Amino acid sequence: VPGFAKGSPLGRAGTEGDGEGEDADRRKLFFIRLLCLLQSDRRRVSFQQVLLGTLLRVLQKLCGLHAGPEQLKIHRFIVRRGAPLPLHSMGIVFPAQRGVCIPGNLKKEESVMKNKNLSWFAALLVFALLLWCTAATPGKIADPSTYTCAVYSTIFSLLPPVIAIVLALNTKEVYTSLLVGIASGALLYANGNLELAINTLFFNEDGGMVAKLSDSSNVGILIFLVMLGILVALMNKAGGSAAFGRWASTHIHSRAGAQFSTLLLGVMIFVDDYFNCLTVGSVMRPVTDRQKVSRAKLAYLIDATAAPVCIIAPVSSWAAAVTSSVPEGSGINGFTMFLRTIPYNYYALLTLVMSLFLIFTGTDFGSMKLNEDNAKNGDLFTTADRPYGNDVDDGTDTCGHVADLLAPVLVLIVACIFGMIYTGGFFEGVDFVTAFADCNASAGLVLGSSIALLFTFVFYRVRNVMTFQDFAACIPEGFKAMVSPMLILSLAWTLSGMTGLLGAKYYVANLLSGSAAALQYMLPVIIFLVAVFLAFATGTSWGTFSILIPIVCHAFPEGEMLVISIAACLSGAVCGDHCSPISDTTIMASAGAHCSHVNHVSTQLPYAITAASCAAVCYVITGIAQAFLGANGSLFTSLILLAVAIAVELVVLSVIRVRTNKKAAE
Numbered sequence: 001v002p003g004f005a006k007g008s009p010l011g012r013a014g015t016e017g018d019g020e021g022e023d024a025d026r027r028k029l030f031f032i033r034l035l036c037l038l039q040s041d042r043r044r045v046s047f048q049q050v051l052l053g054t055l056l057r058v059l060q061k062l063c064g065l066h067a068g069p070e071q072l073k074i075h076r077f078i079v080r081r082g083a084p085l086p087l088h089s090m091g092i093v094f095p096a097q098r099g100v101c102i103p104g105n106l107k108k109e110e111s112v113m114k115n116k117n118l119s120w121f122a123a124l125l126v127f128a129l130l131l132w133c134t135a136a137t138p139g140k141i142a143d144p145s146t147y148t149c150a151v152y153s154t155i156f157s158l159l160p161p162v163i164a165i166v167l168a169l170n171t172k173e174v175y176t177s178l179l180v181g182i183a184s185g186a187l188l189y190a191n192g193n194l195e196l197a198i199n200t201l202f203f204n205e206d207g208g209m210v211a212k213l214s215d216s217s218n219v220g221i222l223i224f225l226v227m228l229g230i231l232v233a234l235m236n237k238a239g240g241s242a243a244f245g246r247w248a249s250t251h252i253h254s255r256a257g258a259q260f261s262t263l264l265l266g267v268m269i270f271v272d273d274y275f276n277c278l279t280v281g282s283v284m285r286p287v288t289d290r291q292k293v294s295r296a297k298l299a300y301l302i303d304a305t306a307a308p309v310c311i312i313a314p315v316s317s318w319a320a321a322v323t324s325s326v327p328e329g330s331g332i333n334g335f336t337m338f339l340r341t342i343p344y345n346y347y348a349l350l351t352l353v354m355s356l357f358l359i360f361t362g363t364d365f366g367s368m369k370l371n372e373d374n375a376k377n378g379d380l381f382t383t384a385d386r387p388y389g390n391d392v393d394d395g396t397d398t399c400g401h402v403a404d405l406l407a408p409v410l411v412l413i414v415a416c417i418f419g420m421i422y423t424g425g426f427f428e429g430v431d432f433v434t435a436f437a438d439c440n441a442s443a444g445l446v447l448g449s450s451i452a453l454l455f456t457f458v459f460y461r462v463r464n465v466m467t468f469q470d471f472a473a474c475i476p477e478g479f480k481a482m483v484s485p486m487l488i489l490s491l492a493w494t495l496s497g498m499t500g501l502l503g504a505k506y507y508v509a510n511l512l513s514g515s516a517a518a519l520q521y522m523l524p525v526i527i528f529l530v531a532v533f534l535a536f537a538t539g540t541s542w543g544t545f546s547i548l549i550p551i552v553c554h555a556f557p558e559g560e561m562l563v564i565s566i567a568a569c570l571s572g573a574v575c576g577d578h579c580s581p582i583s584d585t586t587i588m589a590s591a592g593a594h595c596s597h598v599n600h601v602s603t604q605l606p607y608a609i610t611a612a613s614c615a616a617v618c619y620v621i622t623g624i625a626q627a628f629l630g631a632n633g634s635l636f637t638s639l640i641l642l643a644v645a646i647a648v649e650l651v652v653l654s655v656i657r658v659r660t661n662k663k664a665a666e
Contacts, residue, residue: 129192130187130192130194131194133191133192133193133194134192134193134194134195137190137191137192137193137196138193138196139193139195139196139199140195140196140199141196144205148503149188149189149190149191149501149502150188150191151188151502152502152503153502153503153504153506153507153510154503154507155507156188156502157188157499157502157503157504157507158499158504158507158537159184159185159188160181160182160184160185160188160495160498160499160502161181161495161499161504161536161537161538161539161582162537163177163180163181163184164177164178164180164181164182164495164581164582165177165181165536165537165580165581165582167180167181175487175488175491178488178491178492178494178495178582179491181495181498182201182209182491182494182495182498183197183201185495185498185499185501185502186198186200186201186498188502189204189498189501189502200498200501201494201498204497204501206497206500206501207494207496207497207498207499207500207501208494208497209490209494209497211497212490212493212494212497213490213493215493216442216443217440217442218442218489218493220440220442220443220445220446221274221442221445221489221584222486222489222490223446223449224274224442224445224446224449225274225278225482225485225486225489225588226478226479226482226486227446227449227450227452227453227478228278228279228449228478228482229278229477229478229479229480229481229482230453230474230475230477230478230479231408231412231449231452231453231456231478232278232282232478232481233474233475233477233478233481234408234453234456234457234460234466234471234474234478235282235404235405235408235456237466237470237473237474238400238404238460238465238466239400239401239404239465240400240401240402240403240404240405240406240408243400243401243402243404243405244283244286244287244402244405244406247402248261248286248287248290252287252291254291255291255292255293255362256359256360256362257291258284258287258288258290258291258293259288259293259297259301259359260356260359260360261284261287262280262284262287262288262298262301262302262305263301263304263305263352263355263356263359265280265283265284265305266280266301266302266304266305266306266309267305267309267352269413270309270310270313273306273307273310273585273588274445274584274585274588276302276305276306276309276310277302277303277306277585277588277589277591277592278588278591278592279409279412279413279592280302280305280592281298281299281302281589281591281592281593281594282592283405283409284298285298285592285593285594289380292375292376292378292380293372293375293380294368294371294372294374294375294380294381294382295371295375295380295381295593295594295595295596295599296367296368296371296372296382296593296595296599296600296603296604297364297368297371297372297375297603298593298595299589299590299592299593299595299600299603299604300355300368300589300600300603300604300607301355302589302592302593303578303585303586303589303600303604304351304352304354304355304578304607305352305355306585306588306589307348307541307574307577307578307585308347308348308349308351308352308574308578309348309352311345311348311541311570311571311574312342312345312348312349314338314339337562337563337566340563340635341563341566341567341570342567343567343635343638343639343641343642344563344564344567344568344571344622344638344641344642345567345570345571345574346567346571346614346615346618346619346642346645347528347571347572347574347575347578347611347612347615348570348571348574349642349645349646350611350614350615350618350645350646350649351578351608351611353646353649353650354607354610354611354649354653357649357650357653358607358653361657363653363656363657363660364660365606365656365660366603366605366606366607367602367603367606368603368604368606368607369660370382371599371603381595381596381599382599383596383598383599400465404460404463404465407455407456407459408452408455408456408459411451411452411455411456412448412449412452415447415448415449415451415452415455416444416445416447416448416449416452417448418447418448418451419443419444419445419446419447419448419451420435420436420439420440420441420444420445420448421435421436421439421444422444422447423439423440423443423444423447424436424438424439424440424444425438457471482591484591484597485587485588485590485591488582488587488597489584489587489588491582492539492582492583492584492587493584495539495582496538496539496540496582499537499538500538504534504537504538505534505538521561521623521624521626521627522620522623523561523565523568523623524561524564524565524567524568524619524620524622524623525568525616525619525620525623527548527552527565527568527569527572528568528569528571528572528575528615528616528619529572529616530548530572531544531545531548531568531569531570531571531572531573531575531576532572532573532575532576532579532612533576534548534572534573534576535572535573535574535575535576535577535580535583536576536577536579536580537576537580538580538582539577539580539581539582539583539584540577540583540584541573541574541576541577541583541585542573544569544572544573544576544577545569545570545573548569548573549566549569552565552566552569553566560626560629560634561626564619564622564623564626568619571615571619575608575611575612575615578604578608579601579604579605579608579609579612581597581598581601586600586601586604610652610653610656611649613652614645614648614649614652615645617648618641618644618645618648621641621644621645622641625637625641
């Protein structure tokens with residue numbers, strides 16, 4: 001029979017050339033097709049059970065096929081697993097060119113089923129182990145002040161953020177990944193006790209989800225996000241964003257111009273990184289959309305001008321945080337120290353230099369190149385995951401004026417600065433610098449955004465561009481637009497709390513303090529790498545330098561090496577924060593650009609790693625140079641070393657550009 005194996009019983013049947021042989025062939029083909037039909041429907045196992053025995057007997061009668069051990073094994077496989085029948089084991093072969101389905105490989109199916117069984121077995125084993133731990137350990141903590149878990153301040157304390165980050169990058173599911181990381185942290189803290197783990201996850205006073213969401217600073221950030229979302233919805237509804245896009249289209253005629261304008265606006269809004277991310281995104285998104293700049297590139301430019309700019313701006317919430325991290329009694333003026341660290345803050349400065357190089361040379365590499373190539377062809381998103389929908393500004397909205405966007409944004413900037421210095425006591429007689437250093441950034445942003453929101457409502461009503469009903473409709477729209485970053489922030493805060501409960505920061509601090517004496521002049525690069533890792537794992541740069549700066553001050557009480565080491569700490573904290581998918585700044589950069597968060601992280605990593613590698617090399621050079629300079633280090637030498645750092649990065653980027661162009665030409 002054509003299509004059957006030559007040596008099989010079916011292959012030998014029907015070769016005598018008589019009519020009975022042809023009828024037998026047709027009957028055989030009918031039953032084989034019926035068998036294939038059974039194979040294609042895995043859900044109807046009971047139907048297979050009824051007919052399989054009959055089919056085997058019919059085939060045995062037609063062509064001498066005996067239901068031996070192999071056939072019985074197949075029968076058991078089908079009945080127990082619901083898998084397709086491997087017909088090739090009977091000597092039946094179907095050629096693909098005849099349009100007949102080729103049966104699956106029995107060994108492959110068995111391997112898949114075994115893997116599934118092993119997964120279920122492993123899950124049951126873990127659950128049984130957790131039940132045993134729950135029965136063997138107490139479900140409540142008698143004295144929380146003296147309680148320590150088994151993995152406290154060990155390498156396993158870093159496991160929850162590592163799990164969350166690896167899962168997020170591989171599964172592209174950031175919410176689930178964060179939840180798994182949080183759950184693993186709670187289980188480690190509870191030593192496997194399920195009752196204590198659940199109570200820790202939700203109700204622990206130092207790191208539980210309820211505690212994090214009841215923290216006034218965190219709630220203030222969430223309120224600020226909601227108000228900013230409402231403000232953006234109002235500007236879009238009034239046509240301000242579209243009007244600015246039309247105005248910019250008459251002045252910005254290239255992709256490089258749109259990207260440089262984004263970078264410039266990000267540098268100008270240096271007050272706070274949260275405010276920077278969402279404001280720059282809402283203002284520049286229509287402009288970059290018209291010039292076909294991908295959302296991933298927009299998110300990178302926003303992120304590159306958020307924390308890296310704030311960490312070198314003397315008047316910013318970050319400067320205040322750094323100033324307050326210098327320990328009391330150290331004899332060091334925190335603000336003066338912050339100013340001296342700016343030339344040595346290599347990662348922040350090199351990130352800005354790298355952004356300018358990429359903009360004006362048109363160079364892109366890594367996964368960002370794919371996003372940019374797709375954007376040039378009209379696809380600004382590349383990924384199927386689009387949390388904000390296809391919100392591309394097509395320029396059809398002709399209502400509104402540029403003032404409908406600029407006036408609320410300017411009021412927002414001024415009001416946020418006013419709110420910050422107000423919370424710092426400026427109007428109670430405190431000087432401006434001290435007020436900014438002692439401000440409550442969260443409360444100041446809430447005050448500023450509420451003032452801007454009230455102004456926007458009055459301004460739009462006076463200009464008669466929006467009714468009260470339109471204003472009311474924008475409130476839930478703005479809230480819904482911020483649900484995704486608010487959820488990610490809440491989970492990231494909880495994961496950071498779980499990591500804190502496990503003592504991860506003390507483990508990293510011990511690693512750093514142990515290396516200080518042995519490698520004094522290599523300490524800047526060591527501090528930089530430790531800060532990168534800690535900020536990446538915890539998702540917080542402020543927490544990182546608040547931990548490491550006191551250690552650095554203890555290792556180097558005075559001198560230029562103290563300045564370099566603190567700068568390395570700040571630079572590494574910003575780098576880790578820039579790379580981490582659980583960082584609040586990274587989350588809000590993707591929210592401001594209306595870009596998939598995972599896509600933003602994956603496209604940004606090659607750029608951030610390049611800048612971080614250059615910064616690490618420069619800290620090695622700086623440490624060696626300081627060994628020769630000694631007490632002769634000064635502002636002039638720091639500027640020379642900064643010029644060397646910029647030259648190193650430009651050489652690296654030029655090599656990357658040449659190799660990328662060569663690869664594209666091939």
